[in-house]
Amino acid sequence: MAFLYALPGxxxxxxxxxxxxxxxxxxxxxxDIADLTVxxxxxTGACVCAVLLSHGAPVWLSIILAFLAGALAGGFTGLLHTVxxxxxxxxxxxxxxxxxxxxxxxxxxKSLVAIDPRANRLLVHMSNNPASIxxxxxxxxxxxxxxxxxxxTEVGLTLKSTGDNPDMSRAQGVDVSRNKVLxxxxxxxxxxxxxxxxxxxxxxxxxxxxxxxxVIGLAAIFIGLSVSLKIKPNFVVSxxxxxxxxxxxxxxxxxxxxxxxxxxxxxxxxxxxxxVFLAIPYLKSQYFTKQKDLHSEEQSAGGGHHA
Amino acid sequence: xxxxxxxxxxxxxGTINAKTALDGLNLQxxxxxxxxxxxxxxxxxxxxxxxxxxVWRPDxxxxxxxxxxxxxxxxxxxxxxxxxxxxxxxxxxxxDMEIAENLAIAxxxxxxxxxxxxxxxxxxxxxxQLLATLELGxxxxxxxxxxxxxxxxxxxxxxxxxxxxxxxLLLLDEHTAALDPKTAAKVLELTDQIVQKNKLTTLMITxxxxxxxxxxxxxxxxxxxxxxxxxSGEEKKNLTVEQLLSLFNQASGGGAVSDRMxxx
Numbered sequence: 001m002a003f004l005y006a007l008p009g010x011x012x013x014x015x016x017x018x019x020x021x022x023x024x025x026x027x028x029x030x031x032d033i034a035d036l037t038v039x040x041x042x043x044t045g046a047c048v049c050a051v052l053l054s055h056g057a058p059v060w061l062s063i064i065l066a067f068l069a070g071a072l073a074g075g076f077t078g079l080l081h082t083v084x085x086x087x088x089x090x091x092x093x094x095x096x097x098x099x100x101x102x103x104x105x106x107x108x109x110k111s112l113v114a115i116d117p118r119a120n121r122l123l124v125h126m127s128n129n130p131a132s133i134x135x136x137x138x139x140x141x142x143x144x145x146x147x148x149x150x151x152x153t154e155v156g157l158t159l160k161s162t163g164d165n166p167d168m169s170r171a172q173g174v175d176v177s178r179n180k181v182l183x184x185x186x187x188x189x190x191x192x193x194x195x196x197x198x199x200x201x202x203x204x205x206x207x208x209x210x211x212x213x214x215v216i217g218l219a220a221i222f223i224g225l226s227v228s229l230k231i232k233p234n235f236v237v238s239x240x241x242x243x244x245x246x247x248x249x250x251x252x253x254x255x256x257x258x259x260x261x262x263x264x265x266x267x268x269x270x271x272x273x274x275x276v277f278l279a280i281p282y283l284k285s286q287y288f289t290k291q292k293d294l295h296s297e298e299q300s301a302g303g304g305h306h307a
Numbered sequence: 308x309x310x311x312x313x314x315x316x317x318x319x320x321g322t323i324n325a326k327t328a329l330d331g332l333n334l335q336x337x338x339x340x341x342x343x344x345x346x347x348x349x350x351x352x353x354x355x356x357x358x359x360x361x362v363w364r365p366d367x368x369x370x371x372x373x374x375x376x377x378x379x380x381x382x383x384x385x386x387x388x389x390x391x392x393x394x395x396x397x398x399x400x401x402x403d404m405e406i407a408e409n410l411a412i413a414x415x416x417x418x419x420x421x422x423x424x425x426x427x428x429x430x431x432x433x434x435x436q437l438l439a440t441l442e443l444g445x446x447x448x449x450x451x452x453x454x455x456x457x458x459x460x461x462x463x464x465x466x467x468x469x470x471x472x473x474x475x476l477l478l479l480d481e482h483t484a485a486l487d488p489k490t491a492a493k494v495l496e497l498t499d500q501i502v503q504k505n506k507l508t509t510l511m512i513t514x515x516x517x518x519x520x521x522x523x524x525x526x527x528x529x530x531x532x533x534x535x536x537x538x539s540g541e542e543k544k545n546l547t548v549e550q551l552l553s554l555f556n557q558a559s560g561g562g563a564v565s566d567r568m569x570x571x
Contacts, residue, residue: 150422154415157404157425161412164401168409171360171399172468173386173416 003258008129010254011247015136016124016197017216018246019143021224023190024217025242027074030151031183032163036092037077038217040099041070041188042210045195047106050113050205053120063123063196070192071185073099078181088180103207111207115200122200132201139197143190144239151235159183191217215270220245222277249273308508309336309359309476314368316354316532328354329365330532336476341502341509343519345551346529352512353394355529356478359510361385373475387417390469390507392462392482399465402454406445406464409453410434413468437467441497459490463497470501477502479511483518495522516548526551530559 020042027035045066052062073095080091107113117125123139124132150156161169162179169176191213199205221242228241249270257263316329328351336342346352358365359372361382369378372388393399400409411426411434431449439446441463445456453461462482469477479498483491499522502509513519519526525539526546535558538546 152425153422154411154420154425155422157408157412158420160404160408161401164403165398167393167398168401169412170382171386171389171391171393172413173383174412174420175383 003255006254006258007251008133009126010250012124012126012129012132012136012201013198014247014250015133015140015243016194016201016246017250018220018224018243019136019140019197020191020194020213021217021220021242021246022143022147022239023070023187023194024214025221025239026147026187026190027184028218029221029238030160030163031180031187033081033088033180033184034092034214035074035077035184035187036089036214037074037095037099037184037188038092038191038214039210039212040096040103041073041192042195042198042213043103043205043207044069044073044099044106045192046199046205046209047103047113047195047207048192049196050115050199051106051108053115053122053200054113056120059121059123059200063193066196067189067193070195071189073192074184074186074188075181077188078184081184082177082180100207107205107207112204114204117203124197124201125203126201136197140243144236144243147239148236212267212270215267215274216246216249219270219273219277220249222274223248226277308338308340308373309334309510310369310371311335311355311359312369312371314355314358314370315366316358316363317366320366328532329358329368332368332533334527334534336508336510339506339508340525341507341523342511342525342527343523344510344512344527344529345514345516345519350529351532352529353480354532356391356480356510356512359476360389360391360478388475390471390474390477392465392469392477392479394481394484396458396461396465396485399468400453400461403452405450406438406453406456407431407434407449409464410437410468410471413471416472437471438464440500441467457490459486459494462486462490462494466494466497466501470505470507473505473507475508477507477509477511479509481512481514484514498522516551520546520548520551528555528558530555535559 020038024035024038027033027038048066048069049062052065053059077088077091077095080086080094081088086094115122117127123135126132151160158169158174159179159182161172162174162176162183166176169179195210198209222245224241224243224245225238227244228237231237253266256266256269261269311332311334314329314332315327317325317327319325332351332355344352344355357363359370361377361380364379369376371377372385375388377385377388391399401412407426407430411430414430434449435446438449443460443463445460445464453464456464466482482498483494486494495518498511501507509523511523520543524543525537526543527534528536536554
């Protein structure tokens, strides 16, 4: 019973994290960059939104500015990587650290800024899960549509090719550096947008929000893709899968809490989920490579294979 | 079409591993020249192609393509003048993208990419017809991910991509070396067809002396970062592998012929 009671909240929070995971999908899956900026930019989104709301700004403006702040952070990581030649993973860590100070500054030196749900008209809040879920589903549908349209434009295709094969991209006149900056900006914009929703839902922005967000994002991606790739390996189905992955993650999360697992261990649990999903394809490939080697040996032994 | 003047490049300069890859190289190509490039390992053949493509900047010298000085132009900007096929069949195509998408990206080389549909319907029909000319059965697989194709198929698609919007210069870097002999012959035949049909100015590196003689209208041999033999026209047509080897020995003072070249 308690589980059923917690379910709507889990779905709402899962949808928010699913939106965030779509941002991670862009950096990790499309650009092929493990971007650690997200741990900071999700919090930036939350802080920007909370502070703006507490100053009486309308909710739509707060969300848009949160998106832009995240995009700025992502673009900064991109510039560190492409202009200064810092390895992408380090560039992300550096920005993340910078963002900690920036976020504190946004919060005015406090570690928490509360959002009053009675004073502000919020898009989502935990006091009204059905309405929140509806708003989030619509937002997710709009986001998926926009991303789908974008990634099939001339610009979008080169963003995909940038991650898929940078050599080919450059040879075809694609500015790989610019694309990385653009892609990281979009990815972190989305992550910060999710952060702004998270702050609204919880009714506050905390300086420690978003720690380990990258891991939750990856977990949502792996859970989602493990199903959606089997159904139909295309872009839209993958994105829907990622959202679904976020929801499944939060349902499991709530379930585990109800089972009595101490919340202290939850971050470890997410990390283990990600490690397992990362290990599976590697272990599989190890196994299949062996099979292949045997096969080609047979071939060359039988047919006088010419190298 | 191409004018290279006194091109120099030393890798790891100032260290014990310093290697002079290009040593004051001069080369001019006329419009429509199909030049085959041979030379031993480390002669600077790939370095030359990479210099033209802009993978890195030369230490000294200039490169002009059709009168435009591209010496300091970044790689992706230079691409508007160039079509490139690499030795590694995996390098020229995006594996996780459809054949049509790969071709569409290549078709927009040198144009500003916009926020409009990336592969238009009418284009697909054009690509279908072009793929049919490869005779590899790819014309009905426009939506297939390139990663599912064989190395030879991928190389043929790359060749198509490189020549889709007529480049001023086609750079082929041993593009058949990683293929089995039968596929290599097929890709070379396609290369000849495409180059002739579009009258492309071409630089083709090969390790195979017979291929170097059989294809193109001019042959250059490189050694230690310079062009040491340059034959064209009738003289090139009547060349034999033996003559080529002796030319090579004369010009390089012996020792330049690698085992791999003799085996070929």
